[in-house]
Amino acid sequence: MSNRSTHLPSDAPRSVKDLRLGESGTICCLEDPEMALKLLEMGCIPGTQVRLNSRAPLGCPITLVLGDDDYTLSLRVSEAATILLKA
Amino acid sequence: MARVALITDPAGTAASAVALESRGDFPPRGPRELTRIALIGNPNSGKSSLFNQLTGLNQKVGNFPGVTVDRKTGISQLTPQHRAEIIDLPGTYSLYPKSLDEKVITDLLYDRASEQFPDFVVVTVDSSNLRRNLLLFTQLADLGLPIVLALNMMDVAEQHGVKIDVPALQQELGVPVIPMNARKGIGVAALKIVMAQQMSASTERFYEPTEALLPMIRQIRYYFNLHNDYLALHYAHQFRQINFLTADDRAYIGELVQQYDFQPTPQQAQETIARYARINAILLNAVTVTRTEKNEPYSNRLDKVLTHTVWGYLIFFGVLFLMFQAVFAWASYPMELIDQGVAWINGLIQTNFHGPLINLLTEGILAGLGGVLIFIPQIALLFAFIAVLEETGYMARVTFMMDRIMRKFGLNGKSVVPLISGVACAVPAIMSARTIENWKDRIITIFVTPLMSCSARIPVYTVLIGLVVPDVPVLGIFNLRGIALMGLYLLGFFAAIFSALALKLLLRTQERSYFIMEFPVYRWPRWKNVGITIVEKVKTFVFQAGKVIVAISVILWVLASYGPGNALEQAEARVRATAAAQQLSQRETETRVASEKLENSYAGLFGRTLEPAIRPLGFDWKIGIALITSFAAREVFVGTISTIYSVGQDADMRTVQQKLAAEKDDNGQPFFTPARAFSLLVFYVFAMQCMSTLAVVYRETKGWKWPLLQLLYMTGLAYVSSLVVYQVFK
Numbered sequence: 001m002s003n004r005s006t007h008l009p010s011d012a013p014r015s016v017k018d019l020r021l022g023e024s025g026t027i028c029c030l031e032d033p034e035m036a037l038k039l040l041e042m043g044c045i046p047g048t049q050v051r052l053n054s055r056a057p058l059g060c061p062i063t064l065v066l067g068d069d070d071y072t073l074s075l076r077v078s079e080a081a082t083i084l085l086k087a
Numbered sequence: 088m089a090r091v092a093l094i095t096d097p098a099g100t101a102a103s104a105v106a107l108e109s110r111g112d113f114p115p116r117g118p119r120e121l122t123r124i125a126l127i128g129n130p131n132s133g134k135s136s137l138f139n140q141l142t143g144l145n146q147k148v149g150n151f152p153g154v155t156v157d158r159k160t161g162i163s164q165l166t167p168q169h170r171a172e173i174i175d176l177p178g179t180y181s182l183y184p185k186s187l188d189e190k191v192i193t194d195l196l197y198d199r200a201s202e203q204f205p206d207f208v209v210v211t212v213d214s215s216n217l218r219r220n221l222l223l224f225t226q227l228a229d230l231g232l233p234i235v236l237a238l239n240m241m242d243v244a245e246q247h248g249v250k251i252d253v254p255a256l257q258q259e260l261g262v263p264v265i266p267m268n269a270r271k272g273i274g275v276a277a278l279k280i281v282m283a284q285q286m287s288a289s290t291e292r293f294y295e296p297t298e299a300l301l302p303m304i305r306q307i308r309y310y311f312n313l314h315n316d317y318l319a320l321h322y323a324h325q326f327r328q329i330n331f332l333t334a335d336d337r338a339y340i341g342e343l344v345q346q347y348d349f350q351p352t353p354q355q356a357q358e359t360i361a362r363y364a365r366i367n368a369i370l371l372n373a374v375t376v377t378r379t380e381k382n383e384p385y386s387n388r389l390d391k392v393l394t395h396t397v398w399g400y401l402i403f404f405g406v407l408f409l410m411f412q413a414v415f416a417w418a419s420y421p422m423e424l425i426d427q428g429v430a431w432i433n434g435l436i437q438t439n440f441h442g443p444l445i446n447l448l449t450e451g452i453l454a455g456l457g458g459v460l461i462f463i464p465q466i467a468l469l470f471a472f473i474a475v476l477e478e479t480g481y482m483a484r485v486t487f488m489m490d491r492i493m494r495k496f497g498l499n500g501k502s503v504v505p506l507i508s509g510v511a512c513a514v515p516a517i518m519s520a521r522t523i524e525n526w527k528d529r530i531i532t533i534f535v536t537p538l539m540s541c542s543a544r545i546p547v548y549t550v551l552i553g554l555v556v557p558d559v560p561v562l563g564i565f566n567l568r569g570i571a572l573m574g575l576y577l578l579g580f581f582a583a584i585f586s587a588l589a590l591k592l593l594l595r596t597q598e599r600s601y602f603i604m605e606f607p608v609y610r611w612p613r614w615k616n617v618g619i620t621i622v623e624k625v626k627t628f629v630f631q632a633g634k635v636i637v638a639i640s641v642i643l644w645v646l647a648s649y650g651p652g653n654a655l656e657q658a659e660a661r662v663r664a665t666a667a668a669q670q671l672s673q674r675e676t677e678t679r680v681a682s683e684k685l686e687n688s689y690a691g692l693f694g695r696t697l698e699p700a701i702r703p704l705g706f707d708w709k710i711g712i713a714l715i716t717s718f719a720a721r722e723v724f725v726g727t728i729s730t731i732y733s734v735g736q737d738a739d740m741r742t743v744q745q746k747l748a749a750e751k752d753d754n755g756q757p758f759f760t761p762a763r764a765f766s767l768l769v770f771y772v773f774a775m776q777c778m779s780t781l782a783v784v785y786r787e788t789k790g791w792k793w794p795l796l797q798l799l800y801m802t803g804l805a806y807v808s809s810l811v812v813y814q815v816f817k
């Protein structure tokens with residue numbers, strides 16, 4: 001959770017932002033400590049599965065389905081970018 | 088502790104026996120034997136439905152000190168003998184407040200010494216999503232509060248294949264657990280019986296602060312004489328915001344936090360993760376999920392259409408259009424009735440009684456009351472729509488689709504509804520901004536909504552456009568007057584958008600704005616909830632904004648009916664003398680008397696005093712008077728102009744226009760040149776000339792700061808724009 005540079009090499013960890021529609025991934029960690037508090041409260045806990053469910057017509061925000069809870073969360077792409085996925 | 092077995096007992100005997108018994112145990116509670124119960128839960132956990140089920144129409148909306156959130160309380164008859172006061176707290180996901188509005192929860196629940204401190208708490212959870220919902224519950228339990236858990240939305244859980252072992256869950260959580268479906272009223276009776284009993288706090292703890300934190304926690308506990316570690320930890324987290332702490336208290340905690348190098352953010356993250364681990368263990372024992380995932384959930388299939396790139400927006404604009412139609416056109420019938428009703432009562436009083444007090448009653452107070460009542464149909468209709476949109480979950484989709492566009496201007500996806508409704512009337516529109524959770528977005532929306540041209544401006548637009556814009560076709564299908572009218576609407580719209588943009592850059596807030604929100608599944612609206620929303624909104628408007636409107640109405644009436652010394656009597660005598668000499672008809676005489684009286688009233692005096700200031704805009708003192716009286720409502724402009732130019736009150740628009748067209752300036756040229764008329768039009772597009780809007784902004788922002796800023800800003804914008812228009816075109 002340190003200050004990384006924004007230009008990451010190509011083997012940088014993927015984030016939820018990079019998921020394709022319908023694709024799932026497992027949350028590895030949350031990058032922005034303050035936003036992490038909100039995301040944790042909303043159920044984005046490391047180890048949880050996320051699936052990119054839909055995108056708004058203009059590409060942002062997006063909706064995610066969390067775990068097997070059948071629970072849908074919507075958030076902006078910039079916010080999704082702070083949720084990193086396990087390789 | 089109450090077992091589930093008790094809940095199935097017939098309501099009467101068991102419960103009343105318990106209630107009586109518990110009364111004996113309680114220390115004397117003061118004159119009113121009223122249990123105080125706080126209702127708390129995540130957003131979308133059916134908390135409002137439960138509140139409505141428990142209290143019905145026995146609700147009262149008041150204020151929490153210092154914040155814009157309404158304090159909703161209600162009385163619930165738990166058993167024939169036992170009544171309780173229920174306070175509905177804002178929906179929240181945790182006890183760490185993210186917004187100013189959520190702060191009322193911590194202010195209420197941390198202050199044990201407070202009068203308002205609840206005897207116990209009812210926590211509502213969405214059973215289909217227990218994991219996330221139990222987070223808040225475990226925090227409340229760790230505060231040592233007595234709790235009843237309302238396991239709401241059991242029907243949804245069942246549909247999702249979630250099976251909850253209620254006795255096991257009750258065992259794990261250590262508090263009474265009541266399965267229910269608040270929307271249908273199932274389980275409410277059982278909940279009431281449990282609520283009528285004496286509650287003790289759960290002894291179960293779900294999170295223990297780490298060893299390293301204990302020295303600091305112990306010191307805070309000792310200093311403030313707290314009974315509970317977790318509460319002390321929250322003091323360390325939130326001492327800057329807790330409103331009942333003194334400056335010394337804060338300084339003390341501030342020192343401790345530094346001394347022990349307390350890191351709130353990592354601690355809170357660690358706590359949340361630990362809680363989820365514990366919740367997972369609990370759910371493992373109490374919940375089984377059998378997925379019957381055969382076809383896609385209906386909500387997803389609906390979203391394919393309702394948030395589609397083309398259909399999504401088409402349907403949304405269809406909904407907006409319907410809403411606009413309702414507030415604009417359907418509401419006009421009951422409004423007409425109210426208008427005629429008030430006029431009829433006024434007429435009745437005036438024909439039977441006379442005197443200055445009667446005039447105050449009819450032209451001041453009753454006119455003001457009429458001005459309040461006239462908004463009820465629009466408010467009721469708009470909130471019927473909004474309640475349905477919220478209840479069904481469609482509002483979340485609106486935000487979802489509009490966020491990207493609106494965000495650019497510092498607005499919120501939900502700002503679309505107030506802005507569009509503002510074209511009908513700013514008063515209900517501003518009230519509808521309440522659905523925007525973010526404080527900054529809400530303030531910006533409220534601030535710019537009155538710039539949208541409302542229906543009260545139409546009479547002004549029609550008269551003045553008809554005066555100076557020729558009735559000629561353009562490109563075969565359009566009409567020049569129509570184009571001018573559309574131009575005025577667009578002018579207001581762009582002013583709103585760009586003012587929002589400016590405010591976005593100007594307004595500083597320590598509240599960080601997130602979009603992260605639950606995307607609820609579609610549900611049928613509960614008509615009872617819709618009905619209660621309408622009643623509640625109308626009541627708040629009438630009783631809170633209404634006071635201000637009646638007061639200003641009376642002031643305006645005094646200004647227009649009284650003058651310095653006996654100026655009015657002299658003016659009347661003068662007119663009557665000349666009228667008699669010229670042998671004018673009775674009707675003509677009365678019209679002239681009215682005109683002369685208004686000229687010599689305080690309003691007239693103000694108009695004249697105002698003249699030097701508004702002369703650069705091309706206005707004279709007559710327009711000055713109209714600007715002042717327009718403050719009651721913009722359409723009053725036409726009536727005032729008719730009186731000043733002695734057209735007579737019941738003249739139609741054509742007559743008013745002819746009179747205005749005939750008006751000559753000092754050089755004998757027509758007074759209403761296009762430059763003057765457009766300057767006046769632009770003034771009406773921008774200026775804040777509506778006491779009802781100011782009153783409702785005062786009520787919605789809980790203070791005079793924003794309405795006054797709005798008055799200043801809009802009037803300033805109007806002045807400068809009119810000045811430019813007149814000076815350029817004259």
